Amino acid sequence: MIEVEDLVKRFGDKVAVDHITFSIQEGEAFGLLGPNGAGKTTTIRMLITLIPPTSGQMRIAGLDVQRHKMVIRRLLGYVSQSLSADSTLTGYENLLVVAKLLGFPRQERERRIWEVLELLNLRDAAHSLVRTYSGGMVRRLEIGQAILHRPRILILDEPTIGLDPTARRSVWEALELLRNQEQITLLVTTHYMEEADAYCQRVAIMDQGRIAAIGEPAALKASLNRPGATLEDVFTSVTGNTLESGGSYREVRQLRRRAQRFG
Numbered sequence: 001m002i003e004v005e006d007l008v009k010r011f012g013d014k015v016a017v018d019h020i021t022f023s024i025q026e027g028e029a030f031g032l033l034g035p036n037g038a039g040k041t042t043t044i045r046m047l048i049t050l051i052p053p054t055s056g057q058m059r060i061a062g063l064d065v066q067r068h069k070m071v072i073r074r075l076l077g078y079v080s081q082s083l084s085a086d087s088t089l090t091g092y093e094n095l096l097v098v099a100k101l102l103g104f105p106r107q108e109r110e111r112r113i114w115e116v117l118e119l120l121n122l123r124d125a126a127h128s129l130v131r132t133y134s135g136g137m138v139r140r141l142e143i144g145q146a147i148l149h150r151p152r153i154l155i156l157d158e159p160t161i162g163l164d165p166t167a168r169r170s171v172w173e174a175l176e177l178l179r180n181q182e183q184i185t186l187l188v189t190t191h192y193m194e195e196a197d198a199y200c201q202r203v204a205i206m207d208q209g210r211i212a213a214i215g216e217p218a219a220l221k222a223s224l225n226r227p228g229a230t231l232e233d234v235f236t237s238v239t240g241n242t243l244e245s246g247g248s249y250r251e252v253r254q255l256r257r258r259a260q261r262f263g
């Protein structure tokens, strides 16, 4: 479904993405892991046609991304790290705004909004203001905004950052449902290794613009030949970093932003 070959992105002298190659199968949940500055966001930005690559190939559903930007955009849903739901509107109204922007006819608009609310377990909260939602509900609503147009691929940048464990589980359960019921292919960046381990069929660990390891979590863990090895151990082994070295500041920043928004 997604094929990336020898992809490079330079910003001046800085090589943000350095000759990476990977592919994602239809219906798969694929995790892109890596410390801050590894090149994950830059990779995603190229895939969603926001910035052009310096060199290399990207194909989505067999189409060259650079040559078919408009078609590719319709195939994709994107959930960025920043908050996109309006807290002064209800969940239903937030979806309605997006549906109107997409130009859905009225009847289809209603049908699809309720379908999405149901899928994301938000039906009962449809007419409550988003400011009364929990963090997990807001995130699920944002996923709803991104899938209204029935994309075949959903790309999410740190979908569970700043959420408590229960909310994180609710978000992943929603994503699992989308994969199973709507056959949506998922590309997710995350700092949470145990989530990638539990919910992604395959992961790629990026470091300094390169892919340091790629494969099924179980196979990557087994490659360490250490009983009880975790994905975090794999991460440390291939990058020489612990997540704390960069992840903590960023998480604090994200948590603060969220706290400001909901506080």
Ligand SMILES: Nc1ncnc2c1ncn2[C@@H]1O[C@H](COP(=O)(O)OP(=O)(O)OP(=O)(O)O)[C@@H](O)[C@H]1O
Binding pocket: 011, 014, 015, 016, 034, 035, 036, 037, 038, 039, 040, 041, 042, 043
């Ligand atoms: N527009 C830009 N101009 C110059 N350098 C950039 C630009 N965008 C990204 N970079 C650099 O490219 C490298 C990769 O950044 P990128 O944001 O892709 O990393 P990341 O893995 O997504 O990290 P994070 O998790 O912090 O977002 C970093 O060193 C970053 O400073």
